[in-house]
Amino acid sequence: MNAKVLAVALGVLAAASGNAPAAETSLTMMAFNIWGGGGNAGKPVDETVAAIKAAGADIVAISETRLEGDPCTADVCTPRGESVAPKIAAALGFHYYDQTMANPAIWANAVISRYPIVKPTADDLGVAIDVKGRSVYVFCVNLDDAPYQPYQLLNIEYGAAPFLKTADEVIKSAESTRGEAFNALIDDADAATNADAVFIAGDFNEPSHRDWTPGTVKAGFQPLAVEWPGTTKLEKAGFVDLFRAAYPDEVAKPGITWTPTTEASNPEDHHDRIDFIFARAKALKVHSAGVVGEKTPEADIVVSPWPSDHRAVVAKVSF
DSSP states (O other), X not given: OOHHHHHHHHTOSOOOOTTOOSSOOEEEEEEEEOXXXXXXGXXXXXXXXXXXXXXXXXXXXXXXXXXXXXXXXXXXXXXXXXXXXXXXXXXXXXXXXXXXXXXXXXXXXXEEESSOXXXXXXXXXXXXXXXXXXXXXXXXEEOOOSSOHHHHHTTOOOTTOOOOOSHHHHHHHHHHHHHHHHHHHHHHHHHOTTOSEEEEEEEOSSOOTTTSSHHHHHTTSOSSOOOOHHHHHHHHTTOEEHHHHHXXXXXXXXXXXXXXXXXXXXTTOOOBOOEEEEEEETTOEEEEEEEXXXXXXXXXXXXXXXXOSSOEEEEEEEO
């Protein structure tokens, strides 16, 4: 599939509409798992702030605003301490909202915004934001990482999860782990009937079906092709993967966000793209996207020192 066909399939090239607004609204969105604001590695919040500034983000979907619990295992890891979201927002001069409700899609999440945050959604999955008079909903997630299907498939021990062999087994396990959360996100997005744009962003802890393809298998990036259920559901609901819309060739531009803390050759890990920004809006245009991280060629925007065990993803859109 060539880039133009893929763009149409994703809904990036929206048809002209008589209901389109007279003027476009531009936003730079960022999804960033900040690893306790760097605190899990003993780093200052200033490094996280520097990464957000370098990305030029207007709105940031943040995962892991609090420290990992002690102990923190694949099966049990409760966040501890205070959220660093207020400190980050104050340093940027932004608004913030900490997501604190018990929810399978939330693990110490927050939304930080240049624009006023109007209200949270009823289940705390997201917030409504007033962007220059337009209604924007941002759903910020940090989905369950256990069982983690890439590890199950590659015989990497992670908790008590059994190893898997086939794509069907992987899909069934992923749906059991995160299916409920993806369904809730789509239901919430559909309920936001007054929204000019809706974003779903964060650490999915699940790869994309756009990345686990025959092409990436042939390139040696992935062990087999998998129609990962989470990203498949989002596309069917009309959402666009902003990074992959900007870079449709998954072999030429893998966009790895997990992880800068190990080498790609490490047999006890598997590098992948698991941090995403999805968007849905009339006349949505994707102007640019990239990875923010510690070095090239992995990162398009380099920030050093780098505070997290994830790289971030950033995208500029208009609607």
